[in-house]
Amino acid sequence: MRRILVAGLLSLILVLSGGCRSLNKDLVIRVLPKALARQSQGSWVASGKYVLTDSNLRKTTFEGTVETEDANVIYQFGLEEQARQIANQINDLTSHIEDSTGLKICYATRVYLLRQERIPENYEIRFESEPGIFTMPLFVSAGDESCQAIVLRNLGYPELLAHEIVEMSLIFHKPPGVVLPDFAGELLFLKPKMLNYTRWFREGFAEYVAVLAQQMLLSEQSDEYSNVNLVVLSSPFSSLSRVGEKLFKWHQYSSPVINNEYYDAALGLFLLIADRFGTDALKDIIAQMNELDYLDGPDLINAVNRALNTDVEELVANFHFPDIGCNLSPLTKATALNEDLNVKQGLYISAVEPNSLADIAGIKNKDVILKVDDEAVRNNLEFEQTLLKLLDRRTVDITIWRKDEGRMVIELPLKN
16 A cells, blocks of 8 residues: 555656656655655544344343333343332333323333443444334443443433333324324335424423433432433523524424424423423323324414413514523533543533623633522533523623632623
8 A cells, every 4th residue: 555655656746747757856855755744644533333233132141121010121140130220210200201291101111231341432223113112222331330320321311211202102102192293105206295293392392301301310310420421411492592483393304404403492492381381281281182182283282372371383483592602511520620620510611702692791711600690500401491590680690610710700691
């Protein structure tokens, strides 16, 4: 390979020199090392994806299974107690979802406890779906096998589990109250699409429940950096403010470019409903849905309007949330160590837009937001939920940590 590279470079030099038979050696001496240096500049990719399929599982040795009403946990040797705790945890979570929302969960959960040298961060899961069962793996790091470690170190647990069993229960249970999904058929070379425009409801309701699941399990954990592995770390209210009424036309085949913002906006709508109308509003909505066997988007809008005695489209159209103008992310242990920050939790600021509300307040790059008013904040969701309660103010107090200056309180304007 190196010979081919050198030969190619020499050919290039020959062309540049006009193809002379008597090549100037001084030119070669000057140009060749620089050309080789440019070609050899470091560029490489190190990646490894863990792939889990039904075929892999059939080759895996398991010791036993713990079965409860809502969960089936299959475990490897020495993990029976952890399996029992996870199964009970899922049972409690399912009951909590049903009690909080009025939705009957009709999907069971199957979990595989898989011991690894370290928990995979880049993985792909491909299971054959079974009617009425949601299947997921939970990885156990060899040497750190407590139930707390399993909960804290598995990306998407319990949020992904809660989201999926809720969304599938909305779609696949028996009528009444079945939410119609969007779907595409096949007709010769065509793939006609049936758009029911229910995605705002399905994803928003399921994301709201994922937040409930996250809050339920995290209240039992003590890890200082436990928010690092959370899936629901969104900016729901700022997204809802930007997306507006377009949310109700979001469908399964919308451009993937908009999906992340629309997921956040859908969550924002249900968090706003819970804030404005109380947490029991979800039960009222489910009760109204049960007046019809099957519901499309307009049916769902009507059900929400009847349950809340409001116009949900107008609610969204009139909702405005301040754009603070800085990039926020949960503070990780690595960032705290790398930046020499003597704090354990908060929101790390990686950029501040000029002339934004954050810039006007005096917030700087690499500051860490610790509190909004008197509420501690660990992630974007908590930050926006706290701001929502204070929108009637013109300014709010923000407690930040700044390297070499320590803790300070600054005034953040909520309006330009």
